[in-house]
Amino acid sequence: MLNESGPFKQSKILFNRAKAVIPSGVNSPVRFYEPFPFFAISGKGSKIVTIDHMTYIDYCMGYGALLLGHAYTPVTNYVKSQIDNGSLFCVPTENEVELAELISKIIPFAEMTRIVNTGAEATMNAIRLARAFTKKKNIIKFDICYHGTYDYVLVNAGQAHRGVPSSEGGIDESASQTLVLPYNDFTELEQVIDTNDNIAAIIMEPVPANTGLILPEKEYLSNIRRITREKNIVLIFDEVITGFRLALGGASEFFGIQPDLATYAKAMGNGFPIGAIAGKKEVMEQFAPMGKLYQASTFAGNPMSSAASISTIKTLIEQKNKVYPKTARTCDSIVRGIRDVSDGYGLDFVLTSIGSMFHLSIIRGERKDEGLMRKVDPRIFKLMYNELLKQGVFIPPSQFETCFVSYSHIEEDIDQTIESYSNALQKVKEHR
Ligand SMILES: Cc1ncc(COP(=O)(O)O)c(C=O)c1O
Structure with missing residues (x-):
């Protein structure tokens, strides 16, 4: 004690x-x-x-x-070198462009990236992106996966897998759009998908690391990739933990599976607050102002976090x-x-x-x-x-x-x- x-x-x-x-x-x-x-x-x-x-x-x-x-000295030095130039402009900066370019360079499906501040912000907006893109409402998540503390994903499985809020303050109507399934059970997933044509997205940690550490069974991820393509379901890899950690290109590179969207945070900034949603151009273009999905943040892509992330990713590439x-x-x-x-x-x-x-x-x-x-x-x-x-x-x-x-x-x-x-x-x- x-x-x-x-x-x-x-x-x-x-x-x-x-x-x-x-x-x-x-x-x-x-x-x-x-x-x-x-x-x-x-x-x-x-x-x-x-x-x-x-x-x-x-x-x-x-x-x-x-x-x-x-x-880590190269990262802190680079952030220090930026800090005297100002901490926030809320107009675009070159660092943001450089960061998105770096991500595109190492993650093949990351044709476009939007920078956010946290993992939860990334997963929440990836789910909204999938809904906007497919015009469908339900999402599938897995019972052992964690994606942040908001209503679509802070759910426990209820009757027939329909989610119910697992926290006070959650909204039933929102949680009920989330279907909660057991991880590593492709048969059950397939059955649910076959009987529901309103599924916009599957969001998953490719390697769940929030309820112990669970490895995907052989073929599990590739089967999910196949069925989501067949059924026009957006596959979101929540790589908040695995991104830049399991490999430079995260779990996606490690397992050789490309999702439609992926979310990053944590190792992306080596301890500085930053997150990202990355994916195919046709999906990402839903974001406002050109698209109709409104997502915004005062601190997104702020000079300090962007500098930390650029320096982190460059170190990871070089080493x-x-x-x-x-x-x-x-x-x-x-x-x-x-x-x-x-x-x-x-x-x-x-x-x-x-x-x-x-x-x-x-x-x-x-x-x-x-x-x-x-x-x-x-x-x-x-x-x-x-x-x-x-x-x-x-x-x-x-x-x-x-x-x-x-x-x-x-x-x-x-x-x-x-x-x-x-x-x-x-x-x-x-x-x-
Ligand atoms: C897999 C996963 N997704 C999302 C999140 C939420 O990230 P954040 O705490 O940065 O909002 C976490 C946090 O631990 C996580 O492990």
């Missing part, structure tokens, strides 16, 4: 201040942790530093945003042959180490990884069982989380969240991480 007398004294004091003026003391629910979260003051490379001056190897990494690492193999190797080494330790302790666990992402659940079950993560005993997760923290390793403070490796993680991090997991899992074993 985090406690006041331990290395979290200032965090506790700050959290008490925060609770008085910020709902639940946090600006995003996943940051909350019982009895209080630690507060950060800085980050460099693979490390995050708390207000109590504790340093941790970070695997939360801005929930996947920091592919290059904290305060493509280093970034992706190195992050995947680091991740593989950690995963192999954790697997050996877990096997050694005779623990039931599900350990999944792809590229620079991994997820461990201490639970009996099959990786294929998508509902599995919801069955994880939160007390076991908490024990593991707290023990890892004691050992100097910070993983996302939720059993559902994926761990992210960055280009800045180094050899010593790998060794310390495996040793930390070994100690933490020993505690879990003793507890069981």
Whole structure:
């Protein structure tokens, strides 16, 4: 447990201040942790530093945003070089054009890109784009995928897969246009599509990474690509996590499947707030003012975020042959180490990884069982989380969240991480 007398004294004091003026003391629910979260003051490379001056190897990494690492010098320098020129003009800038050109260069179907500020803004407008383009209303999403906190996608499956709001404040009429289906079940998807000709879009994380980490089964993505083409349904890959991370061209490049639209955020700006909707020209041209779909934002394409993204993407292009193999190797080494330790302790666990992402659940079950993560005993997760923290390793403070490796993680991090997991899992074993 985090406690006041331990290395979290200032965090506790700050959290008490925060609770008085910020709902639940946090600006995003996943940051909350019982009895209080630690507060950060800085980050460099693979490390995050708390207000109590504790340093941790970070695997939360801005929930996947920091592919290059904290305060990556070329990116921060480029942003600094822009900052004195002004932070917002709300007229077009060359940076925005350069950014869209870079995206088109590396993502073949990204004939056009509209820059936004966040992942949720990107997915919300991609869905509206699909509706405007097809003149149909329903969308399909998958139960384990997360796309942001707005009514079309913040839904649980209701009767016959029709969504109902999964949050207070949601509108039934809006949620009911969303059909929620199990991921990796193409037969069920096909049946629903065959009996409904009002489906505008399928939106999916090509590799769901918000309810544990689930890999698409063989042929699943290509079958979805085929059926969406046949039925005039817009296929949206939500690459907010996988974009620029799984490969330079994201999951689409990794699996060799081109959707009609894709949404990006996170790794696109290496920690600066930016997102994008990219896709085929004929779909993208629905956007106003030339098209009839109104989408707008004061801060879209702002000089700081655009500069961060240009610098990030240029680094990724230049160092493509280093970034992706190195992050995947680091991740593989950690995963192999954790697997050996877990096997050694005779623990039931599900350990999944792809590229620079991994997820461990201490639970009996099959990786294929998508509902599995919801069955994880939160007390076991908490024990593991707290023990890892004691050992100097910070993983996302939720059993559902994926761990992210960055280009800045180094050899010593790998060794310390495996040793930390070994100690933490020993505690879990003793507890069981
Ligand atoms: C796959 C996916 N889509 C969309 C979002 C929403 O992005 P943001 O938090 O930037 O609005 C997230 C956030 O975690 C995500 O993981």
